[in-house]
Amino acid sequence: MNHRILVITDPTAAVAPLQLPGGIPLLVLGPQDFSPQEWETAPLVLLDDRYSRAVSARELRRRPGLILAWSDPDDASVYDRAVSLGAEEVVAPRGSEGWLTLRMHAETNCAHVDWDRLLRDGPDGVSA
Template sequence: MLVISDSPDADPVGLLPCKVPLRHLPSPLFGADEYRLAPLVILDDRSYTAFRLRHMPHRPGLILALADTDDDTVYPQAAAIGAEAVIRTGQDLSWLHLRLHEATGCHYANWEDLLTGPPPPSGS
C-alpha cells in the first residue's frame, strides 16, 4: 500500500495497528510507477495540493484521508482526483482495514483472531 503524506506524523491516517505493509512517502518523492502499481493509495488531504501539481492520472483504489473534519472542500477535491472514498482520521477505520486486506488478497489478515474471537470466559 502506498500512503502519500507530507505530514511529519509517522502515522497520519492511523494505520499502525494494521498488519498490511505500508510505504509512506511525501508527495514529491513517490514515483509514477509506485502510484500506478500500488494495490491501494491513501492520500493525506494535507498533501492534496502537492499531489495535484504532479498531475497523476485517475486510478481505482485512491482514498483521500481527511485530517480536518470541518473541511467541506474535501468532497470536490476527492472528485477532482478520482478518489473512490473519503475517510476521516480518528474515526473507526475498520472499513479501511478491510479494504487494505482486500487489496492485498487478504495475505496479511490474522484469520485465527478474526474467526475465533476472544477466548470464552472460564467457568468457575
C-alpha cells in the same frame, strides 16, 4: 503483484495522521517521494488531504483505489479535491479504522490477515 499500500503523508510526523492497522505492508512516502509506477501499481493509495494539492500538481493519471483522508471535518472543500483527483472515497482518519482495515485487506487479497488471531480470539475477543 505489489501488495504494499501506498500512503502519501508526512513520513517524519511524530504522530501519524492516518492510524493504520499493523500487518499490512505499507509504503509511506511524502507527496514528492513516490514514483509514477508506485502510484499506478499500488493496490490502494491513501492520501492525506493535507498533501492533495501537491499530488494534484504532479498531474498523475487517475487510478482506481484512491482514498482521501481528511482531518478537518469542517472543510467541505475536501470533496472538491477528491473529485479533482478521482478519489473513490473520503474518510475521516479517526472513526473509519474498521472500514479502512477491511478495504486494505480486500485490496491485498487478504494476504496479510492474521487468521490465527482471528480464529483463536473469536468475535469480540471471546475465545473459541
